[in-house]
Amino acid sequence: MVKTINSPIQLKGQDPQEFWELFKASVFGDEKSANDHDILLETGKMISKNRKGSPLAAKTVGRLLKNHLDLEHWTSVLEKGGSSYYVMHGLLHELALKVSSYECLTICSSNVKSIQILPSIRHLSIVVDDMDVNDGVTFENIKKDFITLSKRLDVGKLHSLMLFGQYHGSFIIPFSNLLRKARALRIVLLSMPSYAIVSMLHNFSKLVHLRYLRINGGKFSELSLPNIISRFYHLRILDVRQCKGHFGLPRDMNNLVKLRHFLVQDDKLHTDIANVGKLKCLQELRRFEVKRQVKAFALNQIGQLDELKGSLGIYDLENAKAAEETKLLNKSHLHKLILDWNVNRSTKDNSQEEHILENLRPHSNLREVHIQGHGGTTCPSWLGPNLSIKENSQSEQGLQIEGKDSPLDSTFWKLLALSNLTELRELKMKKCPPLPLEHLKLLSALRRLSITDSCIALLPTDCENTVTYHFLVEQLEIYECNASGMEMTQLLSYFPELMNLRIEKCQKITGLGVAGQEMMATLASPPSLSYNKSEDAQIGKDQQQPRGDNGIAAVVTGLPLLPRQLQNLDIKHCSKLILQFDSFPSGLQQLYTDDIAGVFIEPTCRLLSSSLTKLSLSMNHKVERFTKEQNMALQLLSSLEVPIFVQCSKLQSLPAGLHRLTSLKRLEIAYCPNIRSLPKGGFPSSLEVLHVYESQSEELKRQCRKLKGTIAIIEDEDYLEPGDYMYQCMDTGC
Structure with a gap:
């Protein structure tokens, strides 16, 4: 039974605690995730208080905040009172599309004369087709159509104008005449202009309402933004990121007192x-x-x-x-x-x-x-005791320290209060003295460590000689370090969780070995402070002993021992390095190297047959073809999914046995100018992606196109739209 009542019913919001639980669940999902982002909880509570207990607001604002789990964004929402958030119902969205059709219009150069123009139009896009400029008769007819356009369009009511097509400048005279009356424009976009910008913008001298100006693309020997821009007092965004050439700015650029973003390439x-x-x-x-x-x-x-x-x-x-x-x-x-x-x-x-x-x-x-x-000669005080790291779920925190060319001693580290950096996830060191273990152990959250042109030794203190150190570092990068095998093995022994290792331009490294768990545990105790040349000489005497886990003697000067748990290895530009069959842990999953001959041998490929999924061969400028033995060795890699060939300048052909790799999913070839054809044996049916980039061979491109329809994705510079491809394999992910 339905009846009316005399007094209205006042709807109340949820209980504050119940509402907070609903709000928190909408953002984080579960309690564990909320605890992982505890730095956001206090700000979140203050945001939730502004929602007046509305369950719909909890779900709406909660879902939106879920996409931006960082303190700065949440603080910004709190300062604005959450007013920046709204939800549009599907029916309202359809209504908005309907309304916009009365206000938005796109005119193509081919339909200027025939298109219907409503008096309510506020937003205009003009697209000039390249073909319409190539034909003289068509060009003249279209120019006349643009001249008469002002009689059909109320230009004075336009709020936005966008000109597209690299030859739209061919109609600059009718456009200029057309736009002299456009005084209400808020948005102007000029795409691929091939003319002096001033010849267009001088028509906008009275655009006091302009908020957004973008010049998209175009190459200019010299581009001078006209002084007239300094009259656009309400301009918020000036975007010239896509323009190339020498720039000149208006003298009175500082008149743009409302400018928020000046987006530039340089x-x-x-x-x-x-x-x-x-x-x-x-x-x-x-x-x-x-x-x-x-x-x-x-x-x-x-x-x-x-x-x-x-x-x-x-x-x-x-x-x-x-x-x-x-x-x-x-x-x-x-x-x-x-x-x-x-x-x-x-x-x-x-x-x-x-x-x-x-x-x-x-x-x-x-x-x-x-x-x-x-x-x-000293660090500022704010980089010492006052230096701290705050958790931010969107970008893990990192610290990069670069020393000067003059040598530094270990007292350098006492200037930094590393005890305040317990949330530090990444540390990059360049030209730095040895890092004392007592400082490293303060970085309890450290997961990535990079050492460049520095001593890689970690110094113990007098009382630490018998202590075993284990750090949770998962990724280690060593560049341009004059480290011996002993020093590198000692360093690796401190990281039992190490999964990713990159070594580049370390010229003392002559080979690699694999250490056993017992040896790594022994080495994890720091060396004595009294370590001297006599111990080094003893190691030298042991150079002729075989590799293996029979003691510290296996660690010869040029032979670092890798931890067995290592999954990803990237080692390049070590001129004295010779890889052998026992250079790799048996569980290695990804390998990046420039030593083709050291990898494509039967013992190595047999060792890695069941584990290696990704193999990148790059920067090799010697190998021209794969030998019969190398092709046979490759076929042993039964688990290989992604082989990559990058900057192998003399390589003329791919391995012949690729079609026998039944796990193959993706093949990438980049900057290999002498590869002119695909393997005659073809590819296995498992191949999903073929990526060829920067190839100079038309025959190779033709063969790739011929495979379209048989391979799910074929990527080359002729198939991809501009801006749609970016070569990814250079970022090893290691």
Whole structure:
């Protein structure tokens, strides 16, 4: 029975605690995930209080926050009161599409005369077909149609205009005449312009409402943005990222007081803005060069930019006088900060540079800092006890430390309070002294370690000689290190969870071996501080002993021992390295190397037959063809799914036995100019993807196209749309 009532029923929201549980479940799913993101919970509670207990709001806002599990985004939502979120019902979406059809119009050069134009049109796109420009008669007819377009279109009501087609500049005169009355435009996009931009933009002199200007593509020997741009006082976004050539900026660029994003291809364009501090809404300044005794390029310009986010680069800091004027401590939304002194400066004032760096203290929310060319001898205090890492679920935290060319001793590490970096996931060291074990053990969350041009030894203290160390590092990269096999094996022994190892340009490495668990446990005790040349000499005497697990003598000077649990190995550019059948752990899954001869031998392929799924052969400039023995060895790799050939400049043909690899799923060939055909034996039916990139052989391309329909995906530069391909195998994932 339905009846009316005299008083309205007041609907109340859920109980706050019940609502919070529903909100939390909508974001995280389960309690474990919520605990993993405990840094977000306090902010999440404050956001939930603004939802007034509405279950629909809990699900709606919760799902949206789920896609951005980082503190900065949640803080931004809290500051806005959550007003940026809304949900459009399917019926409303359809209604919006219907309404937009009355306001949006696309005119192609071929249908200018025939298309119906409603008086309600507010958003116009014009597309010029290349073929319509090639024919003289057609071109003249279309030009007349564009001239008469102003009689059918109320240009004064347009809010957005987009011009497409690389030859739309051929109609610049009728377009210019057409757009003189377009005073209400908010959005302008010029795609692939082949004309002087000023010849189009001078027609927009009265666009006081313009919010967005994008020049997309086009090559110019010199592109000068006209001074008229500085009149677009309400411009929010200026996007010239896709333009190539030399740029010139308007003299009064700083008049764009509402500008938030100046998107450029070359960061140096940011340095050309004089008095950039007037652009108080600017959210990213990727390069600012300090100029001595020039107020328009002094550090106080940065101090006026309260909305900065993303990246900030400050260069030529040797010219700086008052660093505190940058007010970096107030810029809580910065992600990346670059502080750079010109290494070629004529004079250095170490004490002044230390003072400047000390006063460039950033906010603790900063994720990444680069200090380059600094002449001081000490780190700033804010990089010591005040340095800390906050958990961020979207980007795992990393620290990169690069020393100077002059040698440093281990006291360098005492300047950093590593005890504050317990959440650090990645550490990159370049030109650094040995890292003491007492400091490394403080980095309890460390999973990735990179060492470049540094001593790889980890130093114990006097009381640590009998202690066994195990760290949870899973990925280790060693570049350009003059380390012996003994030193490298000692380092590897500290990482029982190591899965990924990359070694490049380590010229003392002559071979590889595999260590047993007993030996690695023995080596995990740090060497004595009294280790001397007599011990080194004893190792040298043992060089003739066989490989294996029979003791420390197996670790000869050029032969590091790999841990058995290793899954991914990348080793290249080690000129003295000779790979042999016992160089690899039997469970290795991915191998990246430039030594084709060392891999394609029967004992090695038999050892890896059931485990190796990915094999990348790159940077080999010697091998021209695979021998019969190498082809037979390859066929032993029954588990191989992805073979990759990259930059093998002399290689003329692929292995003949690929069709016998029944696990094969993907084959990649890139930058191998002399490979002119596919294997005569073809491929197994299991192959799903054939990727050929930067091939100079038309015959190879023809053969790839011929396979279309028999292989699920064939990728080459002729099949892929622009921007749709990016060669991925160079990133080893190791």
